[in-house]
Amino acid sequence: MSGRGTLFSWSTNFHSVLNAFDAAAPYLCVLVELVEQPGLILVSDFAGDPVENPGLRIGMPMQVAFQPTQDPHIVLPQFRVDLLDEDQA
Amino acid sequence: MTWEHSCKVAIAGVGFSNIERRTSTPLGSFAIDSARAAAQDAGIELSSIDGLATYPAAPFAGARNQDGRDVITPEFFLSSGLLPDVTWYSQAGAGLVATAMRDAVNALIAGACTYALVWRAMYAPPGVYGRARTRSFGGDEQFSGPWGVTGPVQWHALAYRRYLEQYGGDAESMAALVVNSRRNANLNDHAYFSDKEMSLDDYASARMISDPLRLFDCDVPVTACVAVILTTTERARHLRNPPALLASIGQQTVTNPPAVRYVVDDHIESGAPLCRQLWRDAGVGPSEIDAAQLYDGFSPSALYWLEAAGFCGRGEALDFVQGDTITLSGRLPVNTFGGSLSQGRLHGMGHIVEAVLQVTDRARRRQVDGADAVCVFDGSPMLRGGGMVIVRDR
Numbered sequence: 001m002s003g004r005g006t007l008f009s010w011s012t013n014f015h016s017v018l019n020a021f022d023a024a025a026p027y028l029c030v031l032v033e034l035v036e037q038p039g040l041i042l043v044s045d046f047a048g049d050p051v052e053n054p055g056l057r058i059g060m061p062m063q064v065a066f067q068p069t070q071d072p073h074i075v076l077p078q079f080r081v082d083l084l085d086e087d088q089a
Numbered sequence: 090m091t092w093e094h095s096c097k098v099a100i101a102g103v104g105f106s107n108i109e110r111r112t113s114t115p116l117g118s119f120a121i122d123s124a125r126a127a128a129q130d131a132g133i134e135l136s137s138i139d140g141l142a143t144y145p146a147a148p149f150a151g152a153r154n155q156d157g158r159d160v161i162t163p164e165f166f167l168s169s170g171l172l173p174d175v176t177w178y179s180q181a182g183a184g185l186v187a188t189a190m191r192d193a194v195n196a197l198i199a200g201a202c203t204y205a206l207v208w209r210a211m212y213a214p215p216g217v218y219g220r221a222r223t224r225s226f227g228g229d230e231q232f233s234g235p236w237g238v239t240g241p242v243q244w245h246a247l248a249y250r251r252y253l254e255q256y257g258g259d260a261e262s263m264a265a266l267v268v269n270s271r272r273n274a275n276l277n278d279h280a281y282f283s284d285k286e287m288s289l290d291d292y293a294s295a296r297m298i299s300d301p302l303r304l305f306d307c308d309v310p311v312t313a314c315v316a317v318i319l320t321t322t323e324r325a326r327h328l329r330n331p332p333a334l335l336a337s338i339g340q341q342t343v344t345n346p347p348a349v350r351y352v353v354d355d356h357i358e359s360g361a362p363l364c365r366q367l368w369r370d371a372g373v374g375p376s377e378i379d380a381a382q383l384y385d386g387f388s389p390s391a392l393y394w395l396e397a398a399g400f401c402g403r404g405e406a407l408d409f410v411q412g413d414t415i416t417l418s419g420r421l422p423v424n425t426f427g428g429s430l431s432q433g434r435l436h437g438m439g440h441i442v443e444a445v446l447q448v449t450d451r452a453r454r455r456q457v458d459g460a461d462a463v464c465v466f467d468g469s470p471m472l473r474g475g476g477m478v479i480v481r482d483r
Contacts, residue, residue, distance in 0.1 A: 009254070009353075011246035012300040013237055017150065019222045021237045029238050031247055031352075041352065043233040058254045076235055 003064035004082060005032040008041055010056050032062050032079050047080040056081075092337055092370035096480065098194045099325035099332035101204075102131025102318040103442045105279045108433050109312050110213050116312060117157035117165060120210050123314040124166070131318045132329025133204060138318065140202025141166055141178035142189040147212060148436065149310070150221035150240065161210035161314065177201040184340050186437050187467040187475025191338050193319045203324065208316035209438040218310040242307060242387065245469070246299035248353040249389040253301060255353070256404035260301035263388050264292040266410040266423070267305050267430055270385070273417065274427025276455040281311050281433040306388040311433030315442055326482070333445040333479050337370030339363050340475040341468060356390075360397030360470030367464065368399075371478035375399045378478075379460045380447055381421055382440035385428040390469035395423075397470050422457045437467030437474065444479040 008031035016025040028046040033039070047065050063082035066075045104126025106119035128135040141163040147154055156165050163178040177196050181188035186209045193205035219240060226234030233239070238247070253260060271287040274280035287305065295304035325332035343359040368374050375398055383391040392406035400421060401409040409415070415423035426432055426443035433439070446452040447460040461481045468474015 009247045009251035011243060011250050012297070013243060013246075014296070014300070015242070015298040016237075017217065017220050017242075018237075018239050019220075020224060021239075024237060027237050029236055029243060029247065031251075043236050043238050045236045058251065078236075 002035055005034040005042070005062045005079070007031075007056060007058055007060045007062050008033045009058070010046065030062070030079055042077070045078045047078050090369070091372035094194075094198050095336050095370060095372065096334040097322055098197050098319055098335050099322040099482070100317050100335070100441075100445045100479070101320050101325040101328050101332055102127045102129070102133070102330065103445050104128070104130055104316045105442075106314045108279060108281045110281070110310070111215050112312050114312075115157060116159060116161060116210055116212050116314070119312060119314040120161040120165060120208060120316075121169065121171065123208060123316040124171070124206055127206065127316040127318045130330060131204070131320075133318070135171055136173060138172050138204045138206045139174045139176045140193060140196055140205030141172070141175055142181070142193040142196070142205060142207045143209060144181040144184065144186045144189045144436075145210070146182075149214065149219040151214070151219065152212075159212040159214065161208065166206070172206075175202075177205075183473060185468045185474045186441070187338070187477065188340055190319070190441065190477065191340060191475065194335060194338055197319060197321055203320060205319040206316055207319060208314055209436050210314040211311060211433075211435055213310040213312045213434075241472070242299045242302060245387040245389055246302045248356055250301055252353045252389065252392075252404075256407070258407040261293050262407050262411065263306060264289045265412075266391060266415065267292050267388055269410070269415055270424045270428040271431045273425050273455055274431035276453070277426050277432065279439075280427040280431055281309050282427065282431040287431075302387060302389075305430065308386050308429035308434040309431070311435070313433060313435060315435050315438040317438075317442060317445065322482070330451065331449045332482050333448045334482055336373065336462070336478040336480045337367045338475070338477040339366045339370070341470065341473055343471065353393075356393045356469060356471045357396050357403065360394060360466070363476055364398040364466075367476050367478050371462075371480070373462050373478060373480075378421065378462050378464050380425050380444075380457045380463045381423050382425070382443050382463065382465045383423055383428075384437055384440065384467050384469060384474065385424060385430050386434065386436075386469060388430060391423065391428070393470045394466040398464065398466065417455055417457060425452065425455050425457060437465070440465045440467060441477070441479075444477075448479055448481040
């Protein structure tokens with residue numbers, strides 16, 4: 001896996017219904033379509049400001065980043081705009 | 090070729106309980122009120138009901154599924170002592186109340202009962218609706234929960250954001266649909282927001298829940314029960330009110346990868362086969378429909394149904410709902426009773442009842458002139474549910 005994809009959709013959640021996300025809200029969820037296969041869509045979140053999401057648009061190149069969690073055995077993928085690819089585009 | 094049983098089963102009576110939010114009155118009391126009201130509307134004794142069908146599941150996270158408290162199953166009525174002659178019952182485990190309706194239709198055609206009570210009881214718990222506590226995610230949820238995508242509002246927000254981007258829509262345009270529903274609810278005594286008006290500004294300034302969905306894009310959770318009585322059309326013609334005939338009824342059967350509920354194309358495409366079946370079985374098409382009751386647990390579902398059913402082309406629904414087209418005097422009145430958004434979260438039962446009232450000229454101040462055929466779509470197109478075409482008796 002290359003860790004690269006394109007932005008399929010996004011949403012900023014202001015309303016938490018799970019205690020685990022109360023502190024996180026507002027948080028930005030993204031759907032990323034991986035470059036490896038059309039229709040292979042990953043749910044993730046966004047490494048950036050959740051409210052101001054500057055200029056997000058469908059199809060913009062995304063690059064995986066990994067965030068540690070409270071559990072040292074678990075690392076979750078999140079995505080950021082792939083600036084290198086964005087420059088080339 | 091139309092369905093061989095088209096128009097052979099009818100809805101003969103409808104009944105509402107009170108529609109409240111948080112209440113200390115047991116849900117069972119609401120259920121009995123709605124059954125009594127439906128029997129009275131049909132002009133039959135409550136005790137002559139001999140068939141029961143419902144989809145009982147409580148649809149919010151954290152539900153305890155306690156009969157009589159947050160759900161009403163057939164057991165509740167069987168043990169109530171009110172219905173001593175029940176010969177048939179069914180509890181739908183999948184789909185929504187459309188599945189229970191379909192079960193009752195089948196039972197009546199097969200002669201398993203004579204008067205079937207179909208109901209949907211909904212409970213609004215204290216506190217924030219659907220709020221739950223968890224520290225871990227398993228099954229399908231392990232692929233979405235850890236990122237905070239944990240329920241329908243977020244699925245819908247993700248799907249609808251893509252819809253807006255793909256087709257160039259503006260989120261504020263949804264106000265036309267939502268405010269139209271509120272105007273209709275203001276003409277409906279059986280609506281939670283019966284007395285509360287809404288302006289375009291009220292819509293646009295409400296707090297954001299999951300961008301682009303604001304507060305009034307989400308239906309209002311209520312505690313209530315709505316019931317209908319089904320019987321054969323022949324029998325229904327001798328009862329108190331004119332019958333509303335079931336020209337067609339169907340279930341949404343398309344399966345999708347269960348973890349990916351946020352792809353807008355799936356929403357629309359999943360609804361299309363059901364819509365084709367309903368038109369074929371009823372022998373009518375979208376151009377012959379006089380009003381549409383479209384599921385609106387979240388407002389975008391109503392748009393997707395418009396497109397899945399062929400009322401407009403792909404990506405055109407947000408334009409379609411602007412102006413007068415969907416108002417009571419428009420070309421296709423939509424959610425003439427207020428929808429779930431303004432009547433309350435009744436999981437499609439309010440939509441069914443309104444279709445009945447419209448084709449029997451009993452919708453009072455919100456009656457659509459010449460409402461001969463009304464369609465109902467229940468559920469968001471890809472999250473199960475079903476639909477029906479309900480027509481005037483001739």
